Amino acid sequence: MAAQTLALPAQPPALPTGFKKWIIVITAITAAIVELIDTSIVNVGLNDIAGSLGVTIEDVSWVVTSYAIANVIVIPMTGFLQRYFGRKNYYIGSIILFTLSSYGCGFATNLETLILFRFLQGVGGGALLSTSQGLIYDAFPMSQRALASALFGMGIVLGPTLGPTLGGYIIDNYHWSWMFYINVPIGILAAFLSIAYIDKKADEVNIDRKSIQIDQLGILLLAVGIGSLQYVLERGEADDWFDDKTIQWLTVAAVIAIPAFIWWELRGTKEPVVDLRTLKNRNLSIGSILMVVIGYGLFTSVLLYPLFAQRIVGLTATQTGKLLIPGGLVTLPMFALAGRLLAKGISPRILVAVGYVAFSSFCFIMSTYTMDTPDNFFIYALIIRGIGLAFVNVPLINQSVSTLEPRQLPTGIAIVNMMRQVGGAFGVAITNTYVTQRVAVHRGDLVSNLQPGNPILTERLNAMTQGLAARGVNALDAVTGAYKNLDLIISKQALMISYLDTFKLAGLFFVVSFPLLFLLKSKKMDAATAKAVADAAH
Incomplete structure (x- = not known):
């Protein structure tokens, strides 16, 4: 009885209620959305930034690359960093770093300064994405974990979707620096709210950092390997792939560092910065592969749709963004519906299958459009895309970690997040390369x-x-x-057909990977696992 008396009081007081609960939820979702917006908001402003700083478009693309590299390095280290600094301290520190770096990006007067602050912004931003879901989970009882996942899932999809929309509006009406300055008041408010309303967990109060071993070699190999791979994927097409010496050297670095990192984490250290042994779990390994496909589809569609709408149909950046709004409005209730269906015991595999069919349908529908396609046709396709993403993200994230042991959850969730980002990087690289190759073929x-x-x-x-x-x-x-x-007409037609081919290719990725869904073990999270997910840093 004594043991029960000690165990029971721990849960109810830990759950925030009323105003405090929703302040925490809104703060965490907003932080995640802002971080993901910044992965794509800059894309539409590269021409303006290049002209303002007096550099080439190739040089200014480093503004995108540096942010992505920092993001993908920090995300898998989330579990260790939260353990070392404490989740609340790590989260607030990351908000402050992200906010200060955003201000630094806005006032940068040369490319080098802008790239430096963008990298620091990516370091802070990776933590925002990685910690927000844990905070949202902590605000809900275990019976409402699916709803918590749905709320966070909205941020995952809305961020990359809103980025080009917001960026286009700012470029059309204001100076490019406001793409960064808008983060400052949001970051200041989020920091104050986090300090006031987010509570420290029991293990954060007195952290014994001396007892925590720092896997220095693992961190170095992870940074070199993943950072080099991200650079190669981001810059490969622009730099003619292996004709460029930097691409060659970084490919060698990635080929050496990534296997060395895997060996070191599995065999070389007792305190790995990323516990790769969790990938022995079938659900996590298959879920990670599927998450690469989803990241590929999400980031490819975010890249391709604005290009098609503006370069082929002739819409402005603002018009392109407005067509995204109906799809976004439909997506929000779809996330809530996915959460409710999961809570009622509907198999996640069924929901993911529905999402897969919807997203592949979006890709194949877009592959039939032309420069004469009416605006409302894009709205219909984007609504289908939103439904697909809503039904894929939440169930798949839950199912990927549902069979893990509680102690493995922080690493498992971090790996799933990293795989989505890596999938996005692969998507951008494949899309850019494939479009370039198909343009040459179709023009001929x-x-x-x-x-x-x-x-x-x-x-x-x-x-x-x-x-x-x-x-x-x-x-x-x-x-x-x-x-x-006539030459311009031919070039535009060749580009249009190449975009259509690329939408088909994205759809094929979903079709080919579809059978993997049936290899996932169907298991609803038990109470212990759900509680551990709540304590895990996303």
């Missing part, structure tokens, strides 16, 4: 059909020539202009 096919003497071609050229002449262009320049216009 289109040009081969332009045979001299073709009456349709002759009629088209004559019409363009007469149109230019009617505007006052002299006869010789009108002919030259007609051929230039």
